[in-house]
Amino acid sequence: EAQVTQNPRYLITVTGKKLTVTCSQNMNHEYMSWYRQDPGLGLRQIYYSMNVEVTDKGDVPEGYKVSRKEKRNFPLILESPSPNQTSLYFCASSSPGPTNYGYTFGSGTRLTVV
Amino acid sequence: QKEVEQNSGPLSVPEGAIASLNCTYSDRGSQSFFWYRQYSGKSPELIMFIYSNGDKEDGRFTAQLNKASQYVSLLIRDSQPSDSATYLCAEDRSGGSNYKLTFGKGTLLTVNP
Numbered sequence: 001e002a003q004v005t006q007n008p009r010y011l012i013t014v015t016g017k018k019l020t021v022t023c024s025q026n027m028n029h030e031y032m033s034w035y036r037q038d039p040g041l042g043l044r045q046i047y048y049s050m051n052v053e054v055t056d057k058g059d060v061p062e063g064y065k066v067s068r069k070e071k072r073n074f075p076l077i078l079e080s081p082s083p084n085q086t087s088l089y090f091c092a093s094s095s096p097g098p099t100n101y102g103y104t105f106g107s108g109t110r111l112t113v114v
Numbered sequence: 115q116k117e118v119e120q121n122s123g124p125l126s127v128p129e130g131a132i133a134s135l136n137c138t139y140s141d142r143g144s145q146s147f148f149w150y151r152q153y154s155g156k157s158p159e160l161i162m163f164i165y166s167n168g169d170k171e172d173g174r175f176t177a178q179l180n181k182a183s184q185y186v187s188l189l190i191r192d193s194q195p196s197d198s199a200t201y202l203c204a205e206d207r208s209g210g211s212n213y214k215l216t217f218g219k220g221t222l223l224t225v226n227p
Contacts, residue, residue, distance in 0.1 A: 042219035
């Protein structure tokens with residue numbers, strides 16, 4: 001089944017403790033992206049990647065890092081999480097070209113930083 | 115900052131009626147637009163993609179794009195209770211490559227049986 005898989009689904013952590021949220025897609029997509037969703041603010045793009053080793057900042061990149069060493073994986077790293085990073089995070093992927101109909105989203109990771 | 119604007123709702127319609135959802139955008143350079151549906155606690159799922167002026171129909175859904183007036187709309191005919199969800203409008207800001215999507219805050223639709 002074609003899908004974007006995120007882990008973990010739920011995570012509670014403490015301020016300052018480094019964490020990684022994993023994302024993997026099995027559709028051979030070039031494009032991958034991370035979004036966060038907050039009440040009243042909607043979905044906001046954190047980082048995106050156009051291919052292996054090619055990443056760029058989205059609208060809210062502060063406090064986050066990403067890497068794209070393999071085509072299928074795009075982990076989101078929070079080096080020193082803070083409470084304002086408590087949010088619902090979505091990974092997404094898509095492919096360029098005439099069949100690009102936008103992102104397919106993963107199931108989400110609900111992160112709480114205390 | 116250029117934004118995508120949506121009425122937050124809630125928009126309430128009776129079953130069988132037409133639901134009309136609207137979205138305006140400020141970046142005249144945007145070429146592609148998307149409508150996603152998001153059920154509570156779930157991830158967004160793509161409903162419609164449109165890049166040409168005019169209407170695009172897919173089953174009960176019709177997307178309308180007017181680039182001169184900078185608005186996109188989604189019509190849902192014969193609305194069903196299962197259509198109750200938040201509808202997200204998104205524009206592409208990557209010049210047509212669709213990797214830099216900016217979303218509106220969404221409109222909550224409730225379809226009453």
